Amino acid sequence: MKNLLTSRLIIKVFVSAALTITSFFSYSITTEASQWENLIATRMLELQESDKRWISIDLSNQRLIAWEGNKAVYAVIVSTGKASTPTRLGTFKVQTKYRTTRMTGPGYDVPDVPYTMYYDGGMAIHGAYWHNKFGTPVSHGCTNVAVNHAKWLFEWASVGTPVVVHE
Template identity: 55%
Template sequence: MNSLITSDWVRHLKISFVGTALSLSVIGATANETWATPQNQTIKQTIQTLEKSDQRWIQVNLSTQRLIAWEGGKPVYAVIISSGKKSTPTRVGTFKIQSKHKSTRMRGRNYDVPNVPHAMFYQGNYGIHGAYWHKKFGTPVSQGCVNVAPNHAKWLFDWASLGTQVVIHK
């Protein structure tokens, strides 16, 4: 069993009991301090492992609205994306490309878009695909997918295979 509490954490924890309830406080933490979450740690470890490999993988940085295609630790292609807007965010995590479609129709609650080019789905209806209906790359505008310009979507589609890892983080 892996423990999330390291010796570094123990030095900064105040543990107390109030009745039967356990209370944990972080000593010396400021409001601006960001503590690593298990998901962030998993993403960081996955990136470190992939960088040491010779595998092809895709990194999506939601904070910078950038996608980088990697071969191990070597970046081979980089593009500006449009991820999900606040009301329909792009999911953070590590995924694998599960299906590829040269062209597909995408439907949702507020959209119905035919002929979406070079779609690669990594979790359910979430995918990386070309977007011919807008030019707002660099701005989150999608329904949760990772939008790229159609010419970039084609390059990624031709380069990636089923099972290619996709790492999405903030």
């Protein structure tokens, strides 16, 4: 009987500790996510109050909108990263632009990728001639756009143009 009571006590202590740890980490993750969302929302408001050109990538709706201050000037359906290779949330700037480039990585090697604008390391907004699944996350983290739309964006944006990726 004593062993049974000891076992029950150990289980209660373990469950209590697990719930406490889970609550702490859940709170920490939720708090961090909320702070990140607030930072993104604040940046979007700042850009809307300016007269700057900027790009919004909405992962939830698979939409890209080109803005001039608070005026949307161009909107397209895109394909962002799939669950296994997601497009990263955040605020960025166009770093480099290439009329065409080769993109390689684990499981892909694509030549002549048109109208590429890198904004987050290896992540870019670019034309995609190899699929027509816009509106569905299919990429390795980049934002795929139909080639004609990528051309427009490439000509409209410059190095330094802000890019905001959000849900």
